[in-house]
Amino acid sequence: MTDLYISYPLNQKKRVLEIIKNPYDIKNNTDKDIFNKLKDSNNIIHNNFNEYRELLRLRNRAFYQNDISELTILPTLKCNFNCSYCFEQSKDKDMGNDILGKVAKELYINSLRNKLLIIRWFGGEPLLKLKHIETVNIFAKELQDKNDNNFASMVTTNGYLLTDENQNRLMDAHITTIDITFDGSPVLHNSHRFTQDDSNTYDTISQNVKNFLDKDPINNAIIRFQLHSTDSVEIEAVIKEIYSFDKYKSQINFYFRFIFTNCLDSWSDGEAQQVKNKDQISILEYMYKKIMHKGFSPVIYGKSFSYCSYENENKWVISPNGDCFKCTVGATADRIHGTLTDNGIEDNKLKRNEFNTKVDPELTKECKQCGNLPLCWGGCQLVRYQSSLDDEKPFVCKFNKKPISEDNIPSVLFLDKLTSMKQVYQNIQKVII
Amino acid sequence: MNKEIDLWSVVEELSDDQVKACGSGCSCGCNYENTGGSSSSQNSKANNKRNLHSPQSNCSPYDSDPGAP
Numbered sequence: 001m002t003d004l005y006i007s008y009p010l011n012q013k014k015r016v017l018e019i020i021k022n023p024y025d026i027k028n029n030t031d032k033d034i035f036n037k038l039k040d041s042n043n044i045i046h047n048n049f050n051e052y053r054e055l056l057r058l059r060n061r062a063f064y065q066n067d068i069s070e071l072t073i074l075p076t077l078k079c080n081f082n083c084s085y086c087f088e089q090s091k092d093k094d095m096g097n098d099i100l101g102k103v104a105k106e107l108y109i110n111s112l113r114n115k116l117l118i119i120r121w122f123g124g125e126p127l128l129k130l131k132h133i134e135t136v137n138i139f140a141k142e143l144q145d146k147n148d149n150n151f152a153s154m155v156t157t158n159g160y161l162l163t164d165e166n167q168n169r170l171m172d173a174h175i176t177t178i179d180i181t182f183d184g185s186p187v188l189h190n191s192h193r194f195t196q197d198d199s200n201t202y203d204t205i206s207q208n209v210k211n212f213l214d215k216d217p218i219n220n221a222i223i224r225f226q227l228h229s230t231d232s233v234e235i236e237a238v239i240k241e242i243y244s245f246d247k248y249k250s251q252i253n254f255y256f257r258f259i260f261t262n263c264l265d266s267w268s269d270g271e272a273q274q275v276k277n278k279d280q281i282s283i284l285e286y287m288y289k290k291i292m293h294k295g296f297s298p299v300i301y302g303k304s305f306s307y308c309s310y311e312n313e314n315k316w317v318i319s320p321n322g323d324c325f326k327c328t329v330g331a332t333a334d335r336i337h338g339t340l341t342d343n344g345i346e347d348n349k350l351k352r353n354e355f356n357t358k359v360d361p362e363l364t365k366e367c368k369q370c371g372n373l374p375l376c377w378g379g380c381q382l383v384r385y386q387s388s389l390d391d392e393k394p395f396v397c398k399f400n401k402k403p404i405s406e407d408n409i410p411s412v413l414f415l416d417k418l419t420s421m422k423q424v425y426q427n428i429q430k431v432i433i
Numbered sequence: 434m435n436k437e438i439d440l441w442s443v444v445e446e447l448s449d450d451q452v453k454a455c456g457s458g459c460s461c462g463c464n465y466e467n468t469g470g471s472s473s474s475q476n477s478k479a480n481n482k483r484n485l486h487s488p489q490s491n492c493s494p495y496d497s498d499p500g501a502p
Contacts (some may be wrong), residue, residue, distance in 0.1 A: 097437050097438045097447065099436055100438060100441065101438065101443040104440035104443050104444050105443065105444055105446075105447060107454055108444040108447060108452070109447065109452055110453055111450050112452060112453065113453055113454065130437070131437050132437060134436060135436045135437045135438065135440065136440070138436070139440040139441065140442075342446075343451060345452075
């Protein structure tokens with residue numbers, strides 16, 4: 001519940017394990033210190049404390065906390081790329097000025113309670129509508145500043161249009177963080193990601209990112225490498241590419257994703273429920289260890305009390321026509337959960353009520369006795385909801401109550417393992433320094 | 434500066450009552466719905482309301498516990 005790791009000297013290991021087993025067996029001051037450390041970190045709790053209720057309380061708070069707003073805005077669905085696996089179905093929509101006005105109203109209406117406003121730009125390729133980004137971000141920053149509130153913004157871009165001029169414009173629009181994806185090594189990337197006229201893109205993207213990082217030390221990038229293959233030559237080629245960012249270690253964070261299918265095809269299974277096979281787990285561990293050993297940092301998210309931050313009522317994905325979703329994947333008509341209006345985002349109450357009615361009792365019933373709940377939080381709620389509509393394919397949790405082993409690690413639980421790996425490497429580096 | 438439209442002029446259409454200080458069902462006791470600012474300026478309009486609102490920030494209908502985890 002607290003995400004706190006605590007450590008003891010190795011010579012206390014036996015005693016620590018004994019006290020965890022029987023916390024009332026305190027014999028001396030050392031035992032008392034061990035006990036207090038376990039207690040203060042909530043690693044042991046009182047018998048009368050109902051952990052499940054506490055977890056639900058924390059989850060509810062994550063769902064309804066209303067002083068942070070996060071909007072992912074899709075200014076266009078158009079793209080200058082023609083990737084082999086793209087899931088976007090409607091590629092001809094731009095956001096009009098009328099929708100920009102409604103976005104401003106949504107921000108203004110919530111401006112007093114938005115202690116933190118986060119705007120993520122997504123697409124399509126958002127840099128095709130850079131003027132939209134500038135218009136909204138400059139307004140949002142002024143609004144937040146005038147209320148002494150905070151503002152953060154980042155853009156998920158394919159990086160091809162990240163020219164010197166566009167970099168300056170992004171920075172003037174208060175964007176210093178970019179999300180970039182490479183499709184593996186340069187060879188594999190160029191076979192999956194090409195422009196509309198079939199040109200290669202790897203070198204341009206890589207150089208643009210490095211130029212952006214060179215421009216200002218405050219600039220930073222979150223870099224995702226898609227892994228289309230478990231072939232060792234490919235894996236080593238990806239690691240080599242990461243090493244080419246050596247100069248920018250402090251400005252970048254990496255993560256990896258296996259991608260073998262079109263996103264919509266795998267949607268019904270849901271990434272949360274995908275159990276990585278043993279080969280994939282060992283490859284990921286190998287890659288993370290290699291890059292961390294060189295001093296690179298993986299992307300690690302802080303402790304969360306829900307599976308996805310967009311389960312919160314104030315977090316939305318806004319499409320070019322003002323339809324509001326809870327996820328950037330599969331933004332189709334049946335997944336519209338709200339509408340952007342002149343009075344801000346109006347939640348589809350009927351949809352939410354139906355959603356909660358179908359999903360929450362299942363979570364309550366299935367997850368109550370599952371020790372994995374604080375890590376997985378029941379997985380993606382949208383996946384559960386979609387499954388609830390299909391009598392022939394009911395939702396089946398693939399890791400409910402199952403002990404986690406080396407060949408059975410769901411995606412979300414791997415992140416927890418990664419957190420502890422990162423701590424180990426940070427400690428090693430401290431010792432080296 | 435590149436701008437599509439002037440968004441400040443767009444939000445001038447909004448009335449004081451539309452600005453939310455807190456979520457519906459809030460238990461902080463600010464009773465914000467009965468407190469309105471009167472300034473025509475968009476910024477002082479917002480500040481009037483904030484001053485009347487409880488400093489509690491993590492205000493949700495499910496938890497009035499002041500401490501965030």
